[in-house]
Amino acid sequence: MSTTAELLKGAAELFPDEVVTSAHVRHFELPAGAGRFALITLDNGFDHTKPTTFGPQSLANLNAAIDQVEAEAANGDIVGVGITGKPFIFAVGADLKGVELLKKHDEALAIGKGGHDVFKRLSALAVPTFAYYNGAAMGGGVEVGLHCTYRTVSKALPAFSLPEVFLGLVPGWGGCAILPNLIGAEKAVSVIIENSLNQNRQLKGKQVFELGIADALFEGADFLEQSLIWTASVLNGSVTVERPEIDRGEAWDQAVAKGRLVADSKVHGAAPAAYRALDIIEAAKDGDLQKGFDAEDQALADLIMGGELRSGIYAFNLVQKRGKRPAGAPDKSLARPVTKVGVVGAGLMASQLALLFLRRLEVPVVLTDIDQERVDKGVGYVHAEIEKLLGKGRINQDKANRLKGLVSGVLDKAEGFADADFIIEAVFEEMSVKQKVFAEVEAVAPAHAILATNTSSLSVSEMASKLQHPERVVGFHFFNPVAILPLLEIVRGEKTDDASLATAFGVAKKLKKTAVLTKDAPAFVVNRILTRFMGEIQNVIDEGTSVETAEKAIEPLGLPMSPLVLLELVGPAIGLHVSETLNRSFPERFTVSPNLKAVVEAGKRGFYVYNAENGFKPELDPEVAALLVQGDLVLTEEQVRDRVLDAVAQEIGLMLEEGVVAEAQDIDLCLITGAGWPFHLGGITPYLDREGVSERVNGKRFLAQGVASVPA
Numbered sequence: 001m002s003t004t005a006e007l008l009k010g011a012a013e014l015f016p017d018e019v020v021t022s023a024h025v026r027h028f029e030l031p032a033g034a035g036r037f038a039l040i041t042l043d044n045g046f047d048h049t050k051p052t053t054f055g056p057q058s059l060a061n062l063n064a065a066i067d068q069v070e071a072e073a074a075n076g077d078i079v080g081v082g083i084t085g086k087p088f089i090f091a092v093g094a095d096l097k098g099v100e101l102l103k104k105h106d107e108a109l110a111i112g113k114g115g116h117d118v119f120k121r122l123s124a125l126a127v128p129t130f131a132y133y134n135g136a137a138m139g140g141g142v143e144v145g146l147h148c149t150y151r152t153v154s155k156a157l158p159a160f161s162l163p164e165v166f167l168g169l170v171p172g173w174g175g176c177a178i179l180p181n182l183i184g185a186e187k188a189v190s191v192i193i194e195n196s197l198n199q200n201r202q203l204k205g206k207q208v209f210e211l212g213i214a215d216a217l218f219e220g221a222d223f224l225e226q227s228l229i230w231t232a233s234v235l236n237g238s239v240t241v242e243r244p245e246i247d248r249g250e251a252w253d254q255a256v257a258k259g260r261l262v263a264d265s266k267v268h269g270a271a272p273a274a275y276r277a278l279d280i281i282e283a284a285k286d287g288d289l290q291k292g293f294d295a296e297d298q299a300l301a302d303l304i305m306g307g308e309l310r311s312g313i314y315a316f317n318l319v320q321k322r323g324k325r326p327a328g329a330p331d332k333s334l335a336r337p338v339t340k341v342g343v344v345g346a347g348l349m350a351s352q353l354a355l356l357f358l359r360r361l362e363v364p365v366v367l368t369d370i371d372q373e374r375v376d377k378g379v380g381y382v383h384a385e386i387e388k389l390l391g392k393g394r395i396n397q398d399k400a401n402r403l404k405g406l407v408s409g410v411l412d413k414a415e416g417f418a419d420a421d422f423i424i425e426a427v428f429e430e431m432s433v434k435q436k437v438f439a440e441v442e443a444v445a446p447a448h449a450i451l452a453t454n455t456s457s458l459s460v461s462e463m464a465s466k467l468q469h470p471e472r473v474v475g476f477h478f479f480n481p482v483a484i485l486p487l488l489e490i491v492r493g494e495k496t497d498d499a500s501l502a503t504a505f506g507v508a509k510k511l512k513k514t515a516v517l518t519k520d521a522p523a524f525v526v527n528r529i530l531t532r533f534m535g536e537i538q539n540v541i542d543e544g545t546s547v548e549t550a551e552k553a554i555e556p557l558g559l560p561m562s563p564l565v566l567l568e569l570v571g572p573a574i575g576l577h578v579s580e581t582l583n584r585s586f587p588e589r590f591t592v593s594p595n596l597k598a599v600v601e602a603g604k605r606g607f608y609v610y611n612a613e614n615g616f617k618p619e620l621d622p623e624v625a626a627l628l629v630q631g632d633l634v635l636t637e638e639q640v641r642d643r644v645l646d647a648v649a650q651e652i653g654l655m656l657e658e659g660v661v662a663e664a665q666d667i668d669l670c671l672i673t674g675a676g677w678p679f680h681l682g683g684i685t686p687y688l689d690r691e692g693v694s695e696r697v698n699g700k701r702f703l704a705q706g707v708a709s710v711p712a
Contacts, residue, residue: 005063008114011056014107015098018055019044021091023065027078034232035079038069041086048088054140055095056114062144063118066125073126079235081125083144084132084224090157093139096167096313099304103711108304112297115140115173120293122147128235132227133205133214138163142213143173146182150234150241151213152227156220157205160213165196165273168312168680172300176280177292183212184246185255185281192281193259193274197266215241248285256282270558271308271680307690307709311682314708318669318683323486323514326505327662330498335506336448340364342416342423344437346378346409349454350426352482355382358407360511366416367409375409382407414444422507424452424476429577434463442467450503452476456574457523457581460493470495474504477524478513479674480570487674488513489524514673521660522585523578525670528660529651529684530566531578531590536647537563538593540640543633547607547620553640557687560676565618568606576600589651598627642693649688649697656702664702682708 012018021044030037040062044052054062072078085091094115102108122129122144131145133153137160145151153160162171162179170176171192180188191211195201209217218226233239256278263274276299284292303309341357343350346369358365367378383404390400410416417423423445425437438451445451451473453463464470475491488508492501501517508515518524523531541550551562567575576597582590599607604627608618635643652667661667668683681687686708688694689701705712 005060008056008060008063008118011098011107011110011114012060014101015055015057015095018057018095018098019046019050019053021052021054021058021061023058023062025065025068030079030232030235031229032232032236034235036077037080037082037228037231038072038078039082039084040065040069041084042091043086048086048135051089051092051136052085052141053092053095054115054144055098056111058095059114059118063121066118066121070121070125078127080128080130080231081122082130082132082228082231083122083148084134084227085137085141086135088135090133090135090137091141091144092136093141093143093163094173096316100310100313101711102304105301105305108301109297111304112172112300115143116293116297119144119147119173123149130227130231130234132224133157133160133208134223136160139171139175140173143171143175143178146174146178146213150215150231152216152218152223152230153205153208153214154220154223155205155217156223157208159202160205160208161195161200161202162192163196163200165193165277166200166312166679167316168271168273168306168309169303170273170277170280170296170299172296174289174293174296176277176296176299177284177289179213180252180255180281180284181246181287181289182243184244185252185285186258187211188281189255189259189262189278192277194262197262197274212243215243248287252285253282266560267558267678267680268555270556271678272306273303273308273680276303305710307686308680310710311686311690311708312679314682314686315668315672315679318665319514319672322665322669323673326490326515326517327666328517329490329505329515330502332502332506334499334502336421336450336499336503338363338421338450338503338507338510340366340420340422342413342420342441342445342449343367343378344413344423344425344441345369345427346374347426348381349478349480349482351378351381352480353424353426353454353478354378354407355385356482356511358382358403361507362403363406365407366420367407368411368413368416369409370411372411375411379407379409413440417441417445417449420445420449422450422452422503424454426454429455429458429574431458431462434458435466438463438467438473442469448472450474450500450507452504454478456527457578459522460491460520461495464493464495471497472500474500475518475520475524476504476508479526485674485676486512486514487526487670488515489518489526489670489674490515491518491520491524493520514669516661516666516670518666519658519660521655521658522582525655525661525667526674527578528582528655529648529667529671530675531575531582532651533644533648534563534567534575535579535591535593536644537640538596539591540633540635540643541628542593542595542630543635544631545633545635545640547628549635549637550640553637554644556641557681558678560678562618564607568608572596572600572604572606589647595628595630598629599624602627645688645691645693646697648684649693652685652688652702653694653698 024041069081129148131148131151162175164171259278280295343354346367369375389395460475464473477489479485609621610616664685671677671683685702
């Protein structure tokens with residue numbers, strides 16, 4: 001059998017570029033004469049912007065530190081051991097860059113086993129061990145603390161989670177086995193499954209304490225000092241830590257069953273990680289931790305060698321890295337300052353935009369519309385939303401007053417926009433209307449002002465074609481709901497100059513949006529792909545396949561919602577409008593469904609009705625069913641899925657040939673941040689590669705082997 005040190009040495013050789021975390025040991029006397037104490041500090045030598053991680057060499061360093069304190073504990077030289085992190089960071093888990101390099105199952109198994117072998121030594125020491133969660137703790141960072149006897153947490157801790165399931169892994173260094181045995185299965189399922197699958201929801205310090213993960217909660221300012229005073233009290237017996245009895249009966253089984261329902265509702269069986277984690281939690285019911293650790297090792301190795309995890313890491317890197325450095329954006333030094341924003345329109349979309357610009361830029365924002373009532377309604381919406389933020393304690397009264405003072409509405413564009421630097425229109429999606437609005441704005445706006453359009457499918461170049469200065473027009477397409485979806489498609493028209501584009505990217509960054517540069521092509525990226533996707537679903541329904549079969553066919557992708565529920569969210573009229581726009585550009589591939597047209601003309605909000613009797617599950621509206629005119633070609637779920645995926649793969653291939661975006665990575669980034677497509681698909685192209693669709697349709701993969709897949 002290999003020793004832990006040998007395992008880690010072998011793994012470290014595979015990963016020469018690891019950012020290594022050191023584990024410093026220092027000693028001091030605890031307060032109140034409680035005795036000599038050893039404190040291990042995890043630190044990678046960088047500031048808080050580069051969080052501490054555990055690669056193989058980092059685990060080896062912690063292992064060596066434990067060698068030292070183990071000998072001291074055995075000799076009676078110390079009364080306890082603590083572990084903490086550098087300022088603002090405890091530790092954020094395994095180094096995913098190392099995971100990406102693994103090519104073999106036994107290499108992946110070594111990583112799981114290596115982490116367990118090091119961490120579980122903390123619980124085997126001859127003296128009590130303490131974890132002091134001083135800052136951000138995730139994944140393996142949380143788990144190293146779970147192996148300790150006691151834990152304290154800082155009130156200032158901003159982010160604490162076991163995010164592995166979100167990425168396509170399981171908490172594999174003790175999380176699945178220890179956490180339910182510490183706080184009960186129900187709370188553990190909430191942290192490991194529910195929070196992960198809800199866009200990686202984080203816990204704050206107070207919640208960590210309330211869940212029972214930590215035994216004590218202290219202020220951030222003197223957190224370590226207070227933790228050490230508390231440690232002394234525990235060691236000298238003046239404080240006794242009591243933990244609730246864990247219910248290992250029916251409550252445990254119910255928690256696991258509930259977890260499976262959550263997983264089904266989020267990924268529909270399409271990604272294995274949540275189910276593997278629940279299997280381990282289920283098996284941990286008897287409290288046999290070693291059996292749990294062995295199951296974690298096996299699950300970790302299997303998942304590391306699976307496509308979902310590679311796609312998850314790829315998606316994570318897209319959002320964290322590529323999303324922050326947009327491909328093709330001009331030099332940011334060309335960007336002009338924006339000190340006032342104009343919004344043309346005061347409807348719901350325009351009002352949402354006004355609120356966003358106001359909150360993020362904190363500059364004057366002025367709305368205009370065709371009558372005073374609409375203007376007042378738009379300003380009223382912004383004021384009401386600010387009041388909500390105040391009521392929730394997100395902003396104070398001073399800030400609320402200041403923000404309200406910055407937003408105004410006028411009828412006269414000359415009065416509103418004469419000194420605006422950035423003017424965005426959000427009016428009716430009709431070319432003639434938008435051209436008229438831009439002509440009016442150009443006549444009164446300063447020469448340097450950017451004219452932005454929030455169009456979802458119309459040509460930005462055509463919109464700008466009748467202006468004297470088309471070079472300052474840029475597409476600035478947001479996704480609904482504006483406050484939630486991060487994507488912003490920035491569209492370069494034929495005449496758009498670099499300064500205007502750079503200013504648009506600068507504004508996007510201040511708005512905290514993920515900006516992707518796209519060519520001025522019909523419907524840009526997300527709407528073009530979704531319309532092709534939805535169009536193929538409509539086609540198979542029109543041809544004769546039942547609505548239920550067409551919807552169920554897509555479930556194995558694990559999308560956030562079914563196609564027709566998505567259509568309801570977008571609005572059938574908007575869906576129809578975009579399909580008509582694309583049909584004019586690409587009639588051979590984009591159809592206009594007569595059934596969708598009939599649904600829109602009947603004033604229906606969607607295909608479904610929802611009743612309390614059936615738990616508000618979607619049911620085909622009988623009135624819609626009566627409208628449907630279908631052929632007699634009935635396909636199976638598999639045939640529908642193949643048709644839809646083939647269509648999407650073809651469309652993406654054509655978009656890349658046309659240069660709509662720089663690379664396939666940008667398509668994936670758009671679908672993840674603009675349409676909520678899951679990380680385990682990697683957006684879409686890794687999934688199409690993995691399922692063989694890309695080669696079937698286009699004769700080649702979208703991504704090289706090893707990008708979002710196991711290296712060859």
